[in-house]
Amino acid sequence: MRKAVIFDLDGTLTQSEEGIWASVKYAAEKLGFPEPDAPTLRKFIGPPLGYSFREYLGMDDATADKAVETYRERYNVVGLFENRVFPGVRRLMRTLKREGWYIGIATGKPQKTSERVVAHFGLDKFVDKLCGPTAGHQADKVALIQSALPADWDYQNDEAWMVGDRKFDVEGAIGAGVKSIGVGYGYGSEEELRTAGCTHYCATVEEMIDFLCPGVTPPEGAFLSMEGLDGSGKGTQIRLLTDALDRFGFELVLSREPGGCPISEKLRDIILDKNNAEMDDITEALLYAASRAQHVREVIRPAIKAGKVMFSDRFVDSSVAYQGGGRQLGVQKILDINAPAVDGTMPMATIYLDVDHETSLKRRAAATELDRLELAGDSFHARVEAGYRELIRRTPERFIVVDATRTPEEIGKEVAEKVLARLMEAE
Numbered sequence: 001m002r003k004a005v006i007f008d009l010d011g012t013l014t015q016s017e018e019g020i021w022a023s024v025k026y027a028a029e030k031l032g033f034p035e036p037d038a039p040t041l042r043k044f045i046g047p048p049l050g051y052s053f054r055e056y057l058g059m060d061d062a063t064a065d066k067a068v069e070t071y072r073e074r075y076n077v078v079g080l081f082e083n084r085v086f087p088g089v090r091r092l093m094r095t096l097k098r099e100g101w102y103i104g105i106a107t108g109k110p111q112k113t114s115e116r117v118v119a120h121f122g123l124d125k126f127v128d129k130l131c132g133p134t135a136g137h138q139a140d141k142v143a144l145i146q147s148a149l150p151a152d153w154d155y156q157n158d159e160a161w162m163v164g165d166r167k168f169d170v171e172g173a174i175g176a177g178v179k180s181i182g183v184g185y186g187y188g189s190e191e192e193l194r195t196a197g198c199t200h201y202c203a204t205v206e207e208m209i210d211f212l213c214p215g216v217t218p219p220e221g222a223f224l225s226m227e228g229l230d231g232s233g234k235g236t237q238i239r240l241l242t243d244a245l246d247r248f249g250f251e252l253v254l255s256r257e258p259g260g261c262p263i264s265e266k267l268r269d270i271i272l273d274k275n276n277a278e279m280d281d282i283t284e285a286l287l288y289a290a291s292r293a294q295h296v297r298e299v300i301r302p303a304i305k306a307g308k309v310m311f312s313d314r315f316v317d318s319s320v321a322y323q324g325g326g327r328q329l330g331v332q333k334i335l336d337i338n339a340p341a342v343d344g345t346m347p348m349a350t351i352y353l354d355v356d357h358e359t360s361l362k363r364r365a366a367a368t369e370l371d372r373l374e375l376a377g378d379s380f381h382a383r384v385e386a387g388y389r390e391l392i393r394r395t396p397e398r399f400i401v402v403d404a405t406r407t408p409e410e411i412g413k414e415v416a417e418k419v420l421a422r423l424m425e426a427e
């Protein structure tokens with residue numbers, strides 16, 4: 001018996017309202033119709049566009065056709081990327097693929113546009129076949145579902161599910177002779193889906209994973225870290241990268257070092273306390289390693305195991321640069337101290353925000369209150385920078401080095417592109 005899942009796209013794999021609503025408003029305005037309110041806009045996701053313009057904005061056939069054309073003027077250029085993958089969907093697709101399921105997409109969105117959306121988000125590698133309406137051929141959902149399945153599908157003996165968020169998907173499934181899962185996180189209501197006769201209802205993606213792949217361990221997630229001198233702009237870049245990864249449906253666990261869990265946060269307070277001026281360099285290095293040991297076991301490994309993207313603000317490279325370089329304990333001694341803490345768990349990619357120590361000093365001087373490490377002299381930070389450069393020289397393939405002297409947006413764009421490429425390659 002073969003197993004297949006055919007997904008609807010909008011409202012099931014992607015949360016596409018941002019681009020759709022903006023483009024509906026654009027078309028309405030261009031044709032002299034009043035701006036549709038939120039409940040009306042909501043109804044546009046799922047049904048064929050022409051139907052929605054007629055039903056919900058009261059257009060006649062000719063005006064509705066013109067509206068579809070106007071909508072596409074904007075949607076096909078910018079609207080289709082104003083979109084996000086629902087959290088958990090990547091994990092669901094990766095899990096299904098690994099478990100040997102056939103994955104199709106049957107969508108009311110034109111085939112070409114749908115292909116661009118799916119490729120943009122790097123979901124195309126999971127999809128065996130995508131079917132949407134093609135030029136001059138307005139296939140209905142039944143035909144789309146059937147053509148998204150392999151041509152030799154055995155409707156009696158093979159197992160196929162259509163997954164969608166609107167009654168159109170459920171009705172299509174019934175017409176096509178396959179079972180259906182109605183999903184409650186999209187644009188339809190539970191009542192709509194149940195009334196249409198869905199075989200099964202899942203309120204969340206998580207429920208769907210449990211339903212389709214019960215007891216299955218998810219594929220491993222990934223581990224990323226971000227590094228840089230104090231004042232390199234990590235805070236802003238972490239926020240920007242978090243947003244970008246979120247949009248692509250990567251489920252992030254954001255954490256920091258020193259810290260990240262209660263025991264390690266207590267150690268952080270001790271390490272960074274300005275009153276601990278007498279702290280010996282070796283004590284400092286061991287406390288960072290101790291905080292890391294707990295963080296690796298309590299946060300980092302469980303997140304990777306659960307299929308999430310673990311993102312740590314600093315990791316062992318900070319110790320090598322700050323304690324090895326800055327405190328002059330030497331690279332090897334710091335690697336030795338950290339070996340039992342890290343115990344083989346290393347980031348697949350480390351973003352290094354590249355600013356030299358003079359620039360970072362100027363930026364720090366503008367900050368309000370400095371901690372114990374930030375108060376260390378400039379020659380200290382020159383050695384930290386040298387420590388980072390040495391690390392990058394040793395393992396260039398792990399580092400994503402970006403020029404962090406540009407505007408936050410420019411830096412953020414480059415970081416997001418490079419990190420997304422690595423994450424998608426590793427899926």
Ligand code: TMP
Nearest residue numbers: 230257258288314315318319322373374
């Ligand atoms: P943060 O300001 O980025 O939170 O980092 C706290 C300070 O601790 C920062 O000055 C860098 C320093 N640090 C080390 O010296 N060694 C380490 O292993 C880590 C993680 C941070």
